[in-house]
Amino acid sequence: MSTHRLTPRTAGARGDDAPEHSGTERAILQVLGGASLNEAAAAEQVGQEDLVEAVEVYRQAGWQALERQQASGWWQVYIQFADWTTSEQVAADTIVPLLSQAEENGLVTNWWFMRKHPCWRLRLHPGADGQAMRAQLAVAFDQAAADGRIARWWPGIYEAETAAFGGEEGMATAHGLFCEDSRAVMRLICDGDVGLGRRELSVLLCGTLMRAAGLEWYEQGDTWHRVAQERPLPEDVPLAKLTTMASELKRVLVADTKPDGPLLSADGPLASATAWADAFRQAGHALGEAARAGTLTRGLRDVLSYAVIFHWNRLGLPARTQSILAWTARTATLDLPARTASNQPTERQSPETARAATSASRTAEDPQERFLARFPLVPQRRFRCPDLETNVRNVRECANSCREPVTAEERINRACTVWNLSALIAADCGLPDLAVDLCHQQFQIFRAASPISGVAAIPSLQPLVNLARLTRRAGDPEGAYRELEAINRAVRGGGKVMIHGEPIDFNGLITDCPSTVDRWLRDVMRDDGTRALAAAGQWANAATHAEKYDEADTQLREARQTRIIAHLTSGQTGTALDMIDNTLASEDWEHAVASCLRGYVLLQNQSLGPTEVIDLLNTVRRACEATDRPTTLFRARLRLAAVDLALAAGFQARVLCTELVEDAERSADAFVAREVLTHAECRAWAMPVQQTGLHALVEQAGLGAGHIPWPVLAELMASIEIAKSVLTETLSTMTSGEVGGEKDSAARADAVLRLR
Structure with missing residues (x-):
């Protein structure tokens, strides 16, 4: 029927302002009021078929009006921050208190946000008086801009992505999740970590969402596939990295996230995230029910994939991280090979092809980024990596000698040496699952014998620290740092914490924390904790952390190096140079590292010329003249740092490269050979026969x-x-006497058994 019959006629001759309703409209109103179609059609003399069509048109128009009203009910505000890198902390410190006050005053009923550089888009739902909300918050935002807490703000129009979320019902559910998710993200920023890294936490939450929606394992995999299609894989991401990460991520994907489960229960390690997980669970259940009832206008998995992407945006995961995470989750759930950025299947790589791909990705990196990635640079004794059969034979010899010592302490140390070296070999050979299993098996032996004290305390903690090191190896340095912090706290205070995706109960594990354990933990936090934060690019946090554990802060060790780089990365080159010049350097390696850092300052000031480069290279060469085998890997990395500086300044470092190649050959150390082969410029100076020899060492x-x-x-x-x-x-x-002793041999053993 023609819609003009549904349009009110102007009263005209009646002389009043009210519109005159047609018979069709009166019939529609009767039907909507509860009358039957037959009665309404007869009363208003309207054909039944016309009336059915007219009622449907009215209903559709009503839904559209409600949709516009709902969307317009949200007030959108653009917030631009002075510094994008600190935007989330400013939002937590400035915006959230304003919104909390507005909620207390009844001006705002709910809110959520999205990040889109250079602004955050804030969506606010008003209370009873929308005009008052807009007016009062405008004053508050103006004041925040005036005193410099934000750069500027302006209002906008919110357009809900209703179709993308499956219609009105799906959009309403999504809005509820957006609000709870936004609040939880802000709590995370204000309160600190919840015991799990952001990436792993997001996968845990998204897995909860999918399971609550009723998706089976491979249906979840298909959802991750849809997310991956929205986030193409960067071409420089080695596919081997995804395979390694997939085995680690699978532990998170299958984790028990029930409210009363081991993770989210009141005494669980993720208890503080229980409400967050509940929001995802409720949203997943609602979307699943809507899909089964046929009220979603889009496929459930498509809707869930959009919810994942929106969540990652709020959580602040960079696009690259989102891509790697999506493709890794896809690989873990579907057990399919990863695809390139063009989404074309790739063939299985041979070791030689994988080496070439890795080398290509390293070559694509900026030399300055490679330079920073090598810091902090401090000599650490690393025993060389021989061929695999020799490595395993050495482990067997150690195992065969385990029963020889008279003291319990030495028997424990030798047995743990076998475990730790075996886990190291597994990790180096690209078998992270085996390495993780060995660490867990070793720890469970100590757990069964708890409470532990004295000489057994440090060995009982070594497998847990090694698990954190495996987390860093898997590409999650932030997660590794959180795990190390959790271990450090739990040794002293007990409790359950998440280590490499598994809950570990420290209650009753160690009876006390003697000075040897405390000293060992401080060394672990200084060495591993600092490097984890540095690997994550968090130089200011790394410096603050290292200063708590590095007692030689005037020397060029972890604390001073990270503080210098923190100043450099924030543009404070003058302060950084002062720190370098005021360093107490007494050894050749310290002078070499200082020279490298000074060269980086000059590079930032565009004043690193030929004379400075020559002085830098000569200083590094002198420091590398030592032949102490356990520091061969350090010398290689020191040389490569100098080479990268020279390259960044537009110069070559042929002599240093050729010396490094020769040193790698002499060392017969596969770790050093790998450092050379993955540095394209250095590898180019090796003769073919040298390259062949180095490849052989690695293989x-x-x-x-x-x-x-x-x-x-x-x-x-x-x-x-x-x-x-x-x-x-x-x-x-x-005996209690054997358990209670305090000696340093266990701490010394750990220095040998690091998972590099």
Whole structure:
């Protein structure tokens, strides 16, 4: 029927302002009021078919009007911050208190935000008086801009993405989730971590959302696939990295997130995130019910994929991180090979191809970024990496000697050496799951023998620290730092914490924290904690952290190096130069590192010329003349830092590169060989025969191979069985006197057994 019959006629001759309703309209109103179609049609003399059509038109128009009203009910505000990098902290310190006050006053009923550089888009739902809300918040935002807390603000029009979220019902559910998610993100920023990194936490929440919606495992995988299609994989991301990360992420994807489960229960390690997870669970359930009832106008998995992307935006995950996370989750759930940015399948890579791809990605990096990635640069004793068979044979010899010592302390140390070296070999060979399992098995032996004290305390903590190191290896340095902090706190205060995706109960594990344990933990926090933050690019936090644990803050160690770089990355080159010049440097390596940092300052000031580069290279060469084998890897990284500075300034460093290649050959160390081969410029100065030899070192060591030949693996696992037996027996028979001693050998052993 023609819609003109639904348009009110002007009263005209009646002389009043009210519109005159047609018979069709009166019939529609009767039907909407509860009358039957037959009665209304007869009363107003309207055909039944016309009336059915007219009622449907009215209903559709009503839904459209409600949709416009709902969208217009949200007030959108653009907030621009003076510094985008600190925007979330400013929002937490400035915007959230304003909104909280507005809620207390009844001006705002709900709010949420999205990030879109250079602004945040804030959506506010008014209370009873929308005009008062706009007026009072405008004054507050004006004041924030006037005193410099924000750069500026302006109002806008909010256009809800109703179609993308499956219609009105889906959009309403999404809005509810957006609001709870926004509040939780702000609490995270204000209160600090919840015991899990942002990436892992987001996967945990999104997995909860999908399961609550009723998706089975492979349906979840299809949802991750849809997310991945919206976030193409950067071409420089090595596919091997996704495979490694997938095995780690799978633990998070299958984690138990029930309210009374081990993670989110009142005494669980993620108890503070319970309300956050509840919001995702409720939203998932509502969307799943809507899909099953047929009230979603878009596929459930499409809607959920958009919810994931919106959540990642609020959480502040960079686009690159979102891409890697989406493709990793897709790989973990569907067990499909990752695809390139063009979404074309890629063939399985041979070790040689993988090396070339890794080298290409390193080449694409900026030399200045490579330079910073090597800091802090402090000599640490790292034993060389021989061929795999020799490595495993050394472990077996250690296992065979486990029963020889008279003291329980030495038997424990030798048994733990077997465990730790085996986990290290597994990780180096590209078998992170095996490394994780070995760490868990080792810890469970100590857990079963708890409470632990004295000489057994440090060995009981070593597998947990190694798990945190594996987290960093998996590409999550922030998560590794949080795990190290959690271990440091829990040793002293107990409780349950998340370590590498698993809850670890520290209650009753260690009876006390003697000075040796405290000193060992301080060393771990200084060495591993600082480097984890540095690897995440959080130089200011790394410096603040290192200063708590580095007692030699006037020397060029972790604290001073990270503080200098923190000044440099924030543009305070003068302050950085003063710190370098006032450093107490007494050893050649300190002078070399100081020279590198000074060169970086000059590079930022565009004053690193030929003379300065020559002086820098000569200083580094002198420092690398030492032949102490345990510091070969440090010398290689020091040389490469100098090479990168020279390259960034437009110069070559042929002599330093050729010396490094020769040093790598002499060392017979696969770790050093790998450093050379993954640096394109340095590798280019190696003769073909040298490159072949270095490649052979890496291959024979099995670095990144993704497997261990069965006979070798069998020997490794046999060594583990011996160590398991010795460790279990020793812990069960130790006397209180043996348990209570305090010696340094366990701490010294850990320095040897680091998961690099």
